[in-house]
Amino acid sequence: MKEVESILHDKNVRPTAMRLLVYQILSENKNAISLTDIENQLKTADRTTLYRTIKTFEEQGIVHPIEDGTGITKYALCAAYCNADKHKDLHLHFHCKVCEETTCLTEYSIPQISIPEGYITEDINFTVSGVCKKCNQG
Amino acid sequence: MKEVESILHDKNVRPTAMRLLVYQILSENKNAISLTDIENQLKTADRTTLYRTIKTFEEQGIVHPIEDGTGITKYALCAAYCNADKHKDLHLHFHCKVCEETTCLTEYSIPQISIPEGYITEDINFTVSGVCKKCNQG
DNA sequence: TTAGATAATGCAATGGAAGTGCATTATCCT
DNA sequence: AGGATAATGCACTTCCATTGCATTATCTAA
Numbered sequence: 621m622k623e624v625e626s627i628l629h630d631k632n633v634r635p636t637a638m639r640l641l642v643y644q645i646l647s648e649n650k651n652a653i654s655l656t657d658i659e660n661q662l663k664t665a666d667r668t669t670l671y672r673t674i675k676t677f678e679e680q681g682i683v684h685p686i687e688d689g690t691g692i693t694k695y696a697l698c699a700a701y702c703n704a705d706k707h708k709d710l711h712l713h714f715h716c717k718v719c720e721e722t723t724c725l726t727e728y729s730i731p732q733i734s735i736p737e738g739y740i741t742e743d744i745n746f747t748v749s750g751v752c753k754k755c756n757q758g
Numbered sequence: 759m760k761e762v763e764s765i766l767h768d769k770n771v772r773p774t775a776m777r778l779l780v781y782q783i784l785s786e787n788k789n790a791i792s793l794t795d796i797e798n799q800l801k802t803a804d805r806t807t808l809y810r811t812i813k814t815f816e817e818q819g820i821v822h823p824i825e826d827g828t829g830i831t832k833y834a835l836c837a838a839y840c841n842a843d844k845h846k847d848l849h850l851h852f853h854c855k856v857c858e859e860t861t862c863l864t865e866y867s868i869p870q871i872s873i874p875e876g877y878i879t880e881d882i883n884f885t886v887s888g889v890c891k892k893c894n895q896g
Numbered sequence: 897t898t899a900g901a902t903a904a905t906g907c908a909a910t911g912g913a914a915g916t917g918c919a920t921t922a923t924c925c926t
Numbered sequence: 927a928g929g930a931t932a933a934t935g936c937a938c939t940t941c942c943a944t945t946g947c948a949t950t951a952t953c954t955a956a
Contacts, residue, residue, distance in 0.1 A: 634923070634924080634932070634933075636922080636923075636933065636934090637922095638933080638934075639933090654913090655913075655914085656912085656913075665934090665935090666934070666935045666936070667913095667914095667935095668915085668916090668934075668935065668936080669933075669934050669935065671913095671914075671915075672933080673933090673934095676933095685827075687825040687826075687827055687829075687883070687885075688825075689823075689825055689881065689883060691825075691829065691831065691913085691942085691943075692913075693829065693913090693914095712871065712873065714873065714877060717880065725873065725874065727874075728871070728872070728873065728874070731869040731870075731871060733850065733866070733869060733886075734866070735850065735852065735863065735866065735886055736863065736865075736866070736891065737891070738890075738891035738894055739852060739886075739888060739889070739890055739891055739894070740888040740889040740894055741886050741887075741888045742855065742887055742888035742889070743827065743886070743887045743888065744884075744885075744886050744887075745825070745827060745883065745884070745885045745886075745887075746882075746883070746884045746885075747825075747882075747883045747884075748871075748877075748879050748881070748882050748883075749879075749880055749881045749882075749883075750877065750878040750879045750880035750881065751877070751878040751880070752876075752877055753874065753875070753876035753877055756876055756877070756878055772903075772904075772952070772953085774903095774904065774905090774951080774952080776904080776905075777904090792942090793942075793943085794941085794942075803905090803906090804905070804906045804907070805906095805942095806905075806906065806907080806908095806945090807904075807905050807906065809943075809944075810904080810905085811904090811905095814904095829913085829914075829942085830941090830942070831942090831943090
């Protein structure tokens with residue numbers, strides 16, 4: 621826990637009890653999770669607090685949001701080397717339509733692309749949906 | 759208009775007056791638009807009807823949904839050769855954070871990618887957000 | 897061409913996620 | 927320890943997505 625505290629500190633986020641818990645939950649879930657998921661795993665906390673906690677985490681490069689096509693934003697921890705200025709950990713995301721789990725395919729990075737002259741890239745979201753290995757075998 | 763009618767017919771969608779109007783609106787907008795946008799441009803129609811019309815269009819490969827990071831799903835017409843089974847017109851999408859417009863970059867196709875063994879790909883969403891040319895120059 | 901089956905539409909209402917304002921409480925720094 | 931600043935919790939609000947049901951339109955087959 622001491623460790624998490626210093627991670628938050630390094631990213632300029634006050635390590636409050638609530639935030640440590642949210643971080644904990646995010647690190648324990650191997651999948652990307654929604655605000656509601658966090659809320660369900662932390663019954664004591666108010667939804668607004670969680671909402672703002674995630675917002676802060678996002679702004680400071682601690683988590684990245686994932687639009688998986690369900691309309692519900694999911695979140696997952698960023699790599700240690702991400703920061704407020706830039707999310708450097710750009711990888712594919714996969715959403716399974718059967719088990720509804722959304723996972724980071726951290727081993728699969730987003731390919732280099734070109735966009736039209738004059739456009740500025742700030743964020744990239746590359747999500748593949750279909751059936752995951754687990755559900756495909758079942 | 760006769761033309762649109764046959765397009766719908768070819769995709770197994772009954773060409774009702776309402777649907778022709780929705781198609782018309784989609785084809786007149788060069789950007790991807792939301793359900794609410796359509797609703798505003800067609801005051802006479804009930805939102806539910808538009809909702810189900812878009813749903814039908816989506817299922818039959820007439821429009822494709824775009825998750826641009828705003829949490830509001832946008833829609834744009836598919837290429838003629840898309841159908842209910844497969845959306846073959848896979849291109850990048852760009853969302854401008856300044857003017858909030860979401861556009862299809864039909865000239866920029868989604869690069870070939872590999873996903874883990876055992877996974878099945880059904881849909882792909884590749885959206886870049888930032889600042890578009892128009893806003894960058896302004 | 898018309899009857900009957902089937903599909904589309906409109907209305908009313910619900911659910912759920914996202915977001916805001918404000919008062920209270922905790923945290924950090926000196 | 928004290929005071930500025932930030933975090934939290936509560937009460938709302940807003941907006942998009944979605945459903946059930948009654949009504950109306952459309953298509954097909956006799």
